[in-house]
Amino acid sequence: MRPPELHRPQPSSPPRRALILFTSHPVKEAQRKQLGGGNVEKTQQIYRAFLGHLLKTITAAQRQTGFDIIVASDEADQGNIEKVFRHFPGAPGYTFLPHAGSRFGEKFEYALDDAFHRGYQQVAIIGNDCLDLTPQLLNDTFCQLVQNDVVLGPAADGGFYLLGLNAFTPALFREMSWCGATVFSQISANIARLKLSLNLLPCLADIDDDRDLKTWLAAPSPDAETLAKHILIVLLALHSFHLYYQPPFLPKTHLSKRLWQKPPPEILPTSPLC
Template sequence: MLKSSEIPKQHLIIFTRYPEPGKTKTRLIPTLGTLGAANLQRQMTEYTVSQVKELQKATDVSLEVRFTGGNLQLMQDWLGLSLVYQSQGEGDLGWRMRRSLFDAFQSGMEQVVIIGTDCPSVNSQILTKAFEQLHSFDLVLGPAIDGGYYLIGLRRLIPELFANIDWGTSQVLQQTVDIAVKLNVSHTYLSPLADIDLPEDLPIWEQIVNREIGVWVNGEAKI
Protein backbone atom coordinates (compact mmCIF):
# COMPACT_ATOMS: atom_id res chain seq x y z
CA MET A 1 0.00 0.00 0.00
CA LEU A 2 1.24 3.50 -0.83
CA LYS A 3 2.21 5.72 2.04
CA SER A 4 0.35 9.01 2.22
CA SER A 5 3.50 10.83 1.12
CA GLU A 6 3.62 8.66 -2.01
CA ILE A 7 0.03 9.23 -3.12
CA PRO A 8 0.04 11.77 -5.97
CA LYS A 9 -1.84 15.01 -5.52
CA GLN A 10 -4.94 14.55 -7.66
CA HIS A 11 -7.03 17.38 -9.08
CA LEU A 12 -10.22 17.31 -11.12
CA ILE A 13 -11.41 20.24 -13.21
CA ILE A 14 -14.99 20.55 -14.46
CA PHE A 15 -15.49 22.74 -17.53
CA THR A 16 -19.00 24.13 -17.66
CA ARG A 17 -21.08 27.09 -18.74
CA TYR A 18 -23.47 29.13 -16.62
CA PRO A 19 -26.98 28.04 -17.72
CA GLU A 20 -28.22 31.31 -19.17
CA PRO A 21 -31.21 30.72 -21.51
CA GLY A 22 -30.32 31.21 -25.14
CA LYS A 23 -26.57 30.90 -24.59
CA THR A 24 -26.14 27.25 -23.70
CA LYS A 25 -26.99 23.95 -25.38
CA THR A 26 -27.95 25.96 -28.44
CA ARG A 27 -28.28 22.93 -30.71
CA LEU A 28 -31.03 21.65 -28.42
CA ILE A 29 -33.02 24.90 -28.37
CA PRO A 30 -35.20 23.92 -31.38
CA THR A 31 -36.33 20.87 -29.40
CA LEU A 32 -36.27 22.07 -25.79
CA GLY A 33 -36.62 25.84 -26.11
CA THR A 34 -34.22 28.30 -24.54
CA LEU A 35 -35.36 27.58 -20.98
CA GLY A 36 -35.39 23.84 -21.50
CA ALA A 37 -31.88 23.82 -22.96
CA ALA A 38 -30.59 25.95 -20.07
CA ASN A 39 -32.30 23.66 -17.56
CA LEU A 40 -30.62 20.65 -19.15
CA GLN A 41 -27.24 22.38 -18.85
CA ARG A 42 -27.97 23.13 -15.20
CA GLN A 43 -29.09 19.58 -14.40
CA MET A 44 -26.17 17.89 -16.14
CA THR A 45 -23.67 20.15 -14.39
CA GLU A 46 -25.26 19.43 -11.00
CA TYR A 47 -25.16 15.72 -11.75
CA THR A 48 -21.50 15.87 -12.77
CA VAL A 49 -20.64 17.68 -9.53
CA SER A 50 -22.53 15.02 -7.57
CA GLN A 51 -20.45 12.28 -9.20
CA VAL A 52 -17.21 14.06 -8.29
CA LYS A 53 -18.43 14.37 -4.69
CA GLU A 54 -19.01 10.60 -4.70
CA LEU A 55 -15.43 10.17 -5.89
CA GLN A 56 -14.19 12.44 -3.10
CA LYS A 57 -15.77 10.17 -0.48
CA ALA A 58 -13.31 7.45 -1.44
CA THR A 59 -10.33 9.34 -2.88
CA ASP A 60 -8.42 12.46 -1.95
CA VAL A 61 -9.17 14.51 -5.05
CA SER A 62 -9.48 18.29 -5.13
CA LEU A 63 -12.16 19.85 -7.34
CA GLU A 64 -12.28 23.06 -9.33
CA VAL A 65 -15.05 24.41 -11.56
CA ARG A 66 -13.88 26.40 -14.57
CA PHE A 67 -16.81 28.34 -15.95
CA THR A 68 -17.75 30.54 -18.85
CA GLY A 69 -20.75 32.85 -18.87
CA GLY A 70 -22.22 34.30 -15.72
CA ASN A 71 -19.82 35.41 -12.98
CA LEU A 72 -18.43 34.21 -9.67
CA GLN A 73 -21.46 35.37 -7.68
CA LEU A 74 -23.90 33.61 -10.01
CA MET A 75 -21.86 30.41 -9.88
CA GLN A 76 -21.75 30.47 -6.08
CA ASP A 77 -25.48 31.15 -5.88
CA TRP A 78 -26.06 28.19 -8.18
CA LEU A 79 -23.63 25.51 -7.00
CA GLY A 80 -22.77 26.76 -3.52
CA LEU A 81 -19.89 28.31 -1.65
CA SER A 82 -18.03 25.06 -0.98
CA LEU A 83 -16.62 24.74 -4.51
CA VAL A 84 -13.58 26.46 -6.02
CA TYR A 85 -14.46 28.52 -9.11
CA GLN A 86 -12.29 30.05 -11.80
CA SER A 87 -13.21 31.69 -15.08
CA GLN A 88 -12.05 29.78 -18.14
CA GLY A 89 -10.68 33.00 -19.57
CA GLU A 90 -10.10 33.92 -23.18
CA GLY A 91 -9.13 31.78 -26.17
CA ASP A 92 -10.37 28.63 -27.82
CA LEU A 93 -11.03 25.45 -25.88
CA GLY A 94 -7.43 24.34 -26.25
CA TRP A 95 -6.05 27.53 -24.73
CA ARG A 96 -8.56 27.37 -21.88
CA MET A 97 -7.74 23.76 -21.02
CA ARG A 98 -4.02 24.40 -21.32
CA ARG A 99 -4.34 27.37 -18.96
CA SER A 100 -6.23 25.34 -16.38
CA LEU A 101 -3.67 22.55 -16.51
CA PHE A 102 -0.78 24.99 -16.21
CA ASP A 103 -2.34 26.50 -13.09
CA ALA A 104 -2.99 23.09 -11.54
CA PHE A 105 0.52 21.74 -12.11
CA GLN A 106 2.04 25.04 -10.97
CA SER A 107 0.13 24.68 -7.70
CA GLY A 108 1.73 21.29 -7.08
CA MET A 109 -0.83 18.87 -8.48
CA GLU A 110 0.62 15.67 -9.95
CA GLN A 111 -2.39 14.13 -11.69
CA VAL A 112 -4.97 16.38 -13.33
CA VAL A 113 -8.18 15.32 -15.07
CA ILE A 114 -10.49 17.62 -17.03
CA ILE A 115 -14.09 16.72 -17.81
CA GLY A 116 -17.03 18.59 -19.25
CA THR A 117 -20.68 18.23 -18.32
CA ASP A 118 -22.00 17.01 -21.68
CA CYS A 119 -21.40 13.32 -20.94
CA PRO A 120 -23.56 12.28 -17.97
CA SER A 121 -22.37 8.68 -18.21
CA VAL A 122 -19.15 9.86 -16.56
CA ASN A 123 -19.54 8.59 -13.02
CA SER A 124 -17.31 8.18 -9.99
CA GLN A 125 -16.14 4.75 -11.18
CA ILE A 126 -14.92 6.13 -14.51
CA LEU A 127 -13.18 9.01 -12.75
CA THR A 128 -11.50 6.58 -10.37
CA LYS A 129 -10.29 4.56 -13.35
CA ALA A 130 -8.89 7.69 -15.00
CA PHE A 131 -6.74 8.56 -12.00
CA GLU A 132 -5.63 4.95 -11.62
CA GLN A 133 -4.44 4.91 -15.24
CA LEU A 134 -2.37 8.03 -14.61
CA HIS A 135 -0.12 5.93 -12.38
CA SER A 136 1.03 4.15 -15.56
CA PHE A 137 0.43 6.57 -18.44
CA ASP A 138 1.20 10.22 -19.16
CA LEU A 139 -2.10 10.71 -20.96
CA VAL A 140 -5.57 9.26 -20.40
CA LEU A 141 -8.38 9.94 -22.87
CA GLY A 142 -12.07 9.21 -22.65
CA PRO A 143 -13.25 8.89 -26.26
CA ALA A 144 -16.59 10.43 -27.13
CA ILE A 145 -18.62 8.60 -29.75
CA ASP A 146 -18.81 11.80 -31.84
CA GLY A 147 -15.04 11.80 -32.32
CA GLY A 148 -14.06 14.14 -29.52
CA TYR A 149 -13.17 13.25 -25.96
CA TYR A 150 -15.16 13.61 -22.74
CA LEU A 151 -12.12 13.36 -20.44
CA ILE A 152 -8.43 14.11 -20.62
CA GLY A 153 -5.99 13.31 -17.86
CA LEU A 154 -2.32 14.20 -17.60
CA ARG A 155 0.50 13.95 -15.10
CA ARG A 156 2.47 16.76 -16.71
CA LEU A 157 1.58 19.63 -18.98
CA ILE A 158 2.00 18.78 -22.66
CA PRO A 159 1.01 22.02 -24.44
CA GLU A 160 1.24 20.50 -27.92
CA LEU A 161 -1.85 18.37 -27.23
CA PHE A 162 -3.99 21.51 -27.26
CA ALA A 163 -2.62 23.27 -30.34
CA ASN A 164 -3.80 22.93 -33.95
CA ILE A 165 -6.88 20.91 -32.96
CA ASP A 166 -10.13 21.36 -34.89
CA TRP A 167 -12.28 21.77 -31.77
CA GLY A 168 -15.91 20.81 -32.09
CA THR A 169 -15.30 18.38 -34.93
CA SER A 170 -15.12 14.61 -35.24
CA GLN A 171 -11.33 14.88 -35.65
CA VAL A 172 -10.48 16.05 -32.11
CA LEU A 173 -9.63 12.67 -30.59
CA GLN A 174 -7.62 11.42 -33.55
CA GLN A 175 -5.68 14.67 -33.88
CA THR A 176 -4.84 14.55 -30.17
CA VAL A 177 -3.69 10.94 -30.39
CA ASP A 178 -1.59 11.69 -33.48
CA ILE A 179 0.24 14.41 -31.52
CA ALA A 180 0.74 12.07 -28.57
CA VAL A 181 2.22 9.40 -30.83
CA LYS A 182 4.51 11.93 -32.53
CA LEU A 183 5.77 13.09 -29.12
CA ASN A 184 6.09 9.51 -27.85
CA VAL A 185 3.64 10.24 -25.02
CA SER A 186 2.38 7.09 -23.33
CA HIS A 187 -1.42 7.03 -23.47
CA THR A 188 -4.45 4.87 -22.85
CA TYR A 189 -8.21 5.02 -23.31
CA LEU A 190 -11.28 4.75 -21.15
CA SER A 191 -14.57 3.35 -22.44
CA PRO A 192 -16.20 5.29 -25.29
CA LEU A 193 -19.26 7.28 -24.19
CA ALA A 194 -21.83 9.53 -25.83
CA ASP A 195 -22.16 13.27 -25.36
CA ILE A 196 -25.55 14.96 -25.25
CA ASP A 197 -25.44 17.62 -27.92
CA LEU A 198 -28.30 16.86 -30.30
CA PRO A 199 -32.00 16.01 -29.91
CA GLU A 200 -31.36 12.34 -30.71
CA ASP A 201 -29.00 12.19 -27.72
CA LEU A 202 -31.66 13.14 -25.16
CA PRO A 203 -32.80 9.55 -24.38
CA ILE A 204 -29.34 8.95 -22.85
CA TRP A 205 -30.01 11.64 -20.26
CA GLU A 206 -33.53 10.39 -19.62
CA GLN A 207 -32.21 6.89 -18.92
CA ILE A 208 -29.67 8.22 -16.44
CA VAL A 209 -32.29 10.34 -14.72
CA ASN A 210 -34.63 7.38 -14.37
CA ARG A 211 -31.89 5.02 -13.19
CA GLU A 212 -29.66 7.15 -10.99
CA ILE A 213 -31.31 10.40 -10.05
CA GLY A 214 -34.85 9.29 -9.35
CA VAL A 215 -37.93 11.05 -10.61
CA TRP A 216 -38.81 14.10 -12.60
CA VAL A 217 -40.57 16.72 -10.52
CA ASN A 218 -42.15 19.57 -12.46
CA GLY A 219 -39.94 18.64 -15.39
CA GLU A 220 -36.74 18.85 -13.39
CA ALA A 221 -34.34 16.21 -12.18
CA LYS A 222 -34.08 16.25 -8.41
CA ILE A 223 -30.64 15.27 -7.17
Protein backbone atom coordinates in the same frame (compact mmCIF):
# COMPACT_ATOMS: atom_id res chain seq x y z
CA MET B 1 28.89 0.08 20.18
CA ARG B 2 25.52 1.17 18.95
CA PRO B 3 23.96 -1.04 16.30
CA PRO B 4 23.79 0.52 12.87
CA GLU B 5 20.65 2.53 12.31
CA LEU B 6 18.21 0.95 9.92
CA HIS B 7 17.04 3.25 7.14
CA ARG B 8 13.53 2.18 6.31
CA PRO B 9 11.99 3.67 3.18
CA GLN B 10 9.38 6.24 4.05
CA PRO B 11 5.99 5.80 2.40
CA SER B 12 5.63 8.30 -0.40
CA SER B 13 2.80 10.77 -0.06
CA PRO B 14 -0.01 10.53 -2.63
CA PRO B 15 0.19 12.98 -5.52
CA ARG B 16 -1.81 16.17 -5.37
CA ARG B 17 -4.82 15.62 -7.59
CA ALA B 18 -7.34 17.95 -9.16
CA LEU B 19 -10.48 17.40 -11.20
CA ILE B 20 -11.49 20.27 -13.48
CA LEU B 21 -15.15 20.58 -14.41
CA PHE B 22 -15.01 22.60 -17.62
CA THR B 23 -18.23 24.38 -18.50
CA SER B 24 -19.51 27.74 -19.71
CA HIS B 25 -22.36 30.19 -19.24
CA PRO B 26 -25.77 28.87 -20.39
CA VAL B 27 -26.07 31.69 -22.92
CA LYS B 28 -22.97 30.41 -24.68
CA GLU B 29 -24.13 26.81 -24.30
CA ALA B 30 -27.39 27.74 -26.01
CA GLN B 31 -25.47 29.34 -28.87
CA ARG B 32 -23.05 26.43 -29.23
CA LYS B 33 -25.46 23.52 -28.87
CA GLN B 34 -28.99 22.68 -29.97
CA LEU B 35 -30.25 21.81 -26.52
CA GLY B 36 -33.48 23.34 -25.27
CA GLY B 37 -34.19 24.72 -28.73
CA GLY B 38 -31.54 27.40 -28.26
CA ASN B 39 -33.65 29.06 -25.56
CA VAL B 40 -31.39 30.47 -22.85
CA GLU B 41 -33.75 29.78 -19.95
CA LYS B 42 -34.35 26.19 -21.01
CA THR B 43 -30.67 25.56 -21.68
CA GLN B 44 -29.75 27.00 -18.30
CA GLN B 45 -32.19 24.70 -16.51
CA ILE B 46 -31.00 21.64 -18.45
CA TYR B 47 -27.32 22.29 -17.83
CA ARG B 48 -27.85 22.98 -14.16
CA ALA B 49 -29.56 19.58 -13.96
CA PHE B 50 -26.53 18.11 -15.74
CA LEU B 51 -24.17 19.76 -13.26
CA GLY B 52 -26.17 18.46 -10.33
CA HIS B 53 -25.91 14.95 -11.76
CA LEU B 54 -22.17 15.32 -12.30
CA LEU B 55 -21.72 16.64 -8.77
CA LYS B 56 -23.22 13.43 -7.46
CA THR B 57 -20.71 11.43 -9.52
CA ILE B 58 -17.77 13.62 -8.55
CA THR B 59 -18.61 13.56 -4.84
CA ALA B 60 -18.84 9.76 -4.82
CA ALA B 61 -15.45 9.49 -6.53
CA GLN B 62 -13.87 12.05 -4.21
CA ARG B 63 -14.72 9.93 -1.19
CA GLN B 64 -12.53 7.13 -2.57
CA THR B 65 -9.81 9.10 -4.33
CA GLY B 66 -8.82 12.36 -2.72
CA PHE B 67 -8.81 15.19 -5.23
CA ASP B 68 -9.67 18.87 -5.28
CA ILE B 69 -12.40 20.27 -7.52
CA ILE B 70 -11.87 23.19 -9.87
CA VAL B 71 -14.82 24.60 -11.82
CA ALA B 72 -13.66 26.46 -14.93
CA SER B 73 -16.32 28.62 -16.53
CA ASP B 74 -17.12 32.12 -17.72
CA GLU B 75 -16.86 34.73 -15.01
CA ALA B 76 -20.55 35.59 -15.46
CA ASP B 77 -21.42 31.97 -14.64
CA GLN B 78 -19.95 32.05 -11.14
CA GLY B 79 -23.28 32.88 -9.50
CA ASN B 80 -25.01 30.00 -11.25
CA ILE B 81 -22.28 27.58 -10.18
CA GLU B 82 -22.56 28.75 -6.58
CA LYS B 83 -26.31 28.07 -6.61
CA VAL B 84 -25.82 24.56 -7.97
CA PHE B 85 -23.33 23.73 -5.22
CA ARG B 86 -25.47 25.41 -2.57
CA HIS B 87 -28.52 23.31 -3.44
CA PHE B 88 -26.55 20.05 -3.60
CA PRO B 89 -26.70 18.10 -0.30
CA GLY B 90 -23.23 17.69 1.14
CA ALA B 91 -21.60 19.56 -1.73
CA PRO B 92 -17.80 19.48 -1.59
CA GLY B 93 -15.62 22.56 -1.62
CA TYR B 94 -14.37 23.86 -4.94
CA THR B 95 -12.27 26.55 -6.58
CA PHE B 96 -13.84 28.69 -9.29
CA LEU B 97 -11.53 29.51 -12.19
CA PRO B 98 -12.72 32.13 -14.70
CA HIS B 99 -11.98 31.35 -18.32
CA ALA B 100 -9.06 33.13 -19.98
CA GLY B 101 -8.85 33.47 -23.74
CA SER B 102 -11.36 33.96 -26.53
CA ARG B 103 -11.40 30.52 -28.17
CA PHE B 104 -12.41 27.17 -26.74
CA GLY B 105 -8.91 25.72 -27.06
CA GLU B 106 -7.32 28.68 -25.31
CA LYS B 107 -9.72 28.36 -22.37
CA PHE B 108 -9.21 24.59 -22.18
CA GLU B 109 -5.42 24.84 -22.18
CA TYR B 110 -5.45 27.70 -19.68
CA ALA B 111 -7.48 25.65 -17.19
CA LEU B 112 -5.02 22.76 -17.37
CA ASP B 113 -1.94 24.98 -17.22
CA ASP B 114 -3.35 26.86 -14.23
CA ALA B 115 -3.97 23.63 -12.31
CA PHE B 116 -0.39 22.45 -12.75
CA HIS B 117 0.89 25.90 -11.76
CA ARG B 118 -1.09 25.50 -8.53
CA GLY B 119 1.10 22.51 -7.72
CA TYR B 120 -1.15 19.64 -8.72
CA GLN B 121 0.67 16.59 -10.04
CA GLN B 122 -2.29 14.73 -11.53
CA VAL B 123 -5.06 16.64 -13.29
CA ALA B 124 -8.18 15.33 -14.99
CA ILE B 125 -10.61 17.52 -16.92
CA ILE B 126 -14.20 16.71 -17.87
CA GLY B 127 -17.00 18.57 -19.62
CA ASN B 128 -20.56 19.10 -18.48
CA ASP B 129 -22.36 16.88 -20.96
CA CYS B 130 -21.32 13.25 -20.41
CA LEU B 131 -23.99 11.84 -18.12
CA ASP B 132 -22.67 8.26 -18.22
CA LEU B 133 -19.45 9.18 -16.44
CA THR B 134 -19.14 7.10 -13.26
CA PRO B 135 -17.19 7.46 -10.01
CA GLN B 136 -15.26 4.33 -10.95
CA LEU B 137 -14.04 5.91 -14.20
CA LEU B 138 -12.81 8.97 -12.31
CA ASN B 139 -11.03 6.80 -9.77
CA ASP B 140 -9.53 4.66 -12.54
CA THR B 141 -8.25 7.82 -14.23
CA PHE B 142 -6.12 8.85 -11.26
CA CYS B 143 -4.96 5.28 -10.69
CA GLN B 144 -3.86 4.99 -14.32
CA LEU B 145 -1.98 8.29 -14.12
CA VAL B 146 0.43 6.60 -11.72
CA GLN B 147 1.89 4.64 -14.62
CA ASN B 148 0.69 6.49 -17.73
CA ASP B 149 1.33 9.97 -19.07
CA VAL B 150 -2.18 10.42 -20.46
CA VAL B 151 -5.63 9.00 -19.77
CA LEU B 152 -8.24 9.66 -22.44
CA GLY B 153 -11.97 8.94 -22.57
CA PRO B 154 -13.20 8.90 -26.18
CA ALA B 155 -16.68 10.22 -26.94
CA ALA B 156 -18.98 8.63 -29.49
CA ASP B 157 -19.14 11.83 -31.56
CA GLY B 158 -15.39 11.91 -32.22
CA GLY B 159 -14.36 14.07 -29.28
CA PHE B 160 -13.39 13.08 -25.76
CA TYR B 161 -15.23 13.36 -22.46
CA LEU B 162 -12.19 13.12 -20.16
CA LEU B 163 -8.50 13.91 -20.32
CA GLY B 164 -6.05 13.06 -17.54
CA LEU B 165 -2.45 14.33 -17.46
CA ASN B 166 0.66 14.18 -15.29
CA ALA B 167 2.05 17.38 -16.78
CA PHE B 168 0.92 20.21 -19.01
CA THR B 169 2.39 19.75 -22.48
CA PRO B 170 1.36 22.51 -24.94
CA ALA B 171 2.44 20.39 -27.92
CA LEU B 172 -0.29 17.92 -27.02
CA PHE B 173 -2.86 20.41 -28.32
CA ARG B 174 -1.11 21.43 -31.52
CA GLU B 175 -3.31 21.76 -34.63
CA MET B 176 -6.49 20.78 -32.84
CA SER B 177 -9.86 21.44 -34.47
CA TRP B 178 -11.78 21.90 -31.25
CA CYS B 179 -15.49 21.04 -30.98
CA GLY B 180 -15.36 18.89 -34.11
CA ALA B 181 -15.58 15.22 -35.01
CA THR B 182 -11.78 14.83 -35.35
CA VAL B 183 -10.70 15.96 -31.88
CA PHE B 184 -10.06 12.46 -30.56
CA SER B 185 -8.05 11.37 -33.60
CA GLN B 186 -6.01 14.59 -33.55
CA ILE B 187 -5.07 14.40 -29.88
CA SER B 188 -4.34 10.67 -30.25
CA ALA B 189 -1.93 11.48 -33.09
CA ASN B 190 -0.23 14.10 -30.92
CA ILE B 191 0.11 11.62 -28.05
CA ALA B 192 1.75 9.11 -30.38
CA ARG B 193 4.03 11.76 -31.90
CA LEU B 194 5.20 12.85 -28.44
CA LYS B 195 5.72 9.18 -27.44
CA LEU B 196 3.53 9.54 -24.36
CA SER B 197 2.08 6.47 -22.69
CA LEU B 198 -1.71 6.30 -22.97
CA ASN B 199 -4.55 4.56 -21.19
CA LEU B 200 -7.94 4.58 -22.90
CA LEU B 201 -11.22 4.60 -21.01
CA PRO B 202 -14.45 3.16 -22.45
CA CYS B 203 -16.15 5.14 -25.19
CA LEU B 204 -19.19 7.08 -23.92
CA ALA B 205 -21.77 9.35 -25.50
CA ASP B 206 -22.21 13.00 -24.61
CA ILE B 207 -25.29 15.19 -24.93
CA ASP B 208 -25.13 17.84 -27.65
CA ASP B 209 -28.79 18.30 -28.62
CA ASP B 210 -32.35 17.34 -27.74
CA ARG B 211 -32.11 14.13 -29.77
CA ASP B 212 -29.07 13.02 -27.76
CA LEU B 213 -30.94 13.76 -24.55
CA LYS B 214 -33.99 11.75 -25.63
CA THR B 215 -31.75 8.85 -26.61
CA TRP B 216 -30.01 8.95 -23.24
CA LEU B 217 -33.27 9.11 -21.31
CA ALA B 218 -34.61 6.09 -23.19
CA ALA B 219 -31.48 3.97 -22.72
CA PRO B 220 -30.90 1.77 -19.65
CA SER B 221 -28.66 3.51 -17.13
CA PRO B 222 -28.14 3.10 -13.36
CA ASP B 223 -28.92 6.79 -12.74
CA ALA B 224 -31.23 7.40 -15.67
CA GLU B 225 -34.50 7.20 -13.75
CA THR B 226 -33.58 9.78 -11.12
CA LEU B 227 -32.09 12.29 -13.52
CA ALA B 228 -34.74 11.64 -16.16
CA LYS B 229 -37.48 12.56 -13.72
CA HIS B 230 -35.75 15.80 -12.84
CA ILE B 231 -34.97 16.83 -16.42
CA LEU B 232 -38.44 15.95 -17.64
CA ILE B 233 -40.00 17.98 -14.85
CA VAL B 234 -37.96 21.01 -15.87
CA LEU B 235 -38.60 20.64 -19.59
CA LEU B 236 -42.29 19.86 -19.31
CA ALA B 237 -42.76 22.78 -16.94
CA LEU B 238 -41.20 25.01 -19.58
CA HIS B 239 -43.35 23.45 -22.35
CA SER B 240 -40.24 22.74 -24.37
CA PHE B 241 -39.86 19.00 -24.75
CA HIS B 242 -41.88 16.76 -27.07
CA LEU B 243 -41.53 13.12 -26.11
CA TYR B 244 -41.58 10.32 -28.66
CA TYR B 245 -41.39 7.48 -26.15
CA GLN B 246 -42.97 6.55 -22.84
CA PRO B 247 -40.56 6.94 -19.92
CA PRO B 248 -40.37 3.58 -18.12
CA PHE B 249 -40.97 5.08 -14.68
CA LEU B 250 -44.33 6.73 -15.50
CA PRO B 251 -47.67 4.91 -15.82
CA LYS B 252 -49.47 5.00 -19.15
CA THR B 253 -52.19 7.23 -17.75
CA HIS B 254 -49.68 10.08 -17.54
CA LEU B 255 -49.44 10.15 -21.32
CA SER B 256 -52.69 12.03 -21.84
CA LYS B 257 -52.29 15.52 -23.27
CA ARG B 258 -53.95 17.08 -20.25
CA LEU B 259 -51.67 15.39 -17.71
CA TRP B 260 -48.51 16.12 -19.68
CA GLN B 261 -49.18 19.87 -19.56
CA LYS B 262 -47.64 20.08 -16.10
CA PRO B 263 -45.28 17.86 -14.12
CA PRO B 264 -46.66 15.39 -11.56
CA PRO B 265 -46.76 17.39 -8.30
CA GLU B 266 -45.57 14.51 -6.12
CA ILE B 267 -42.06 14.59 -7.61
CA LEU B 268 -41.57 18.33 -8.02
CA PRO B 269 -38.13 19.50 -6.80
CA THR B 270 -38.21 21.24 -3.44
CA SER B 271 -35.75 23.94 -4.48
CA PRO B 272 -34.77 25.52 -7.80
CA LEU B 273 -31.47 24.64 -9.42
CA CYS B 274 -30.59 28.18 -10.37
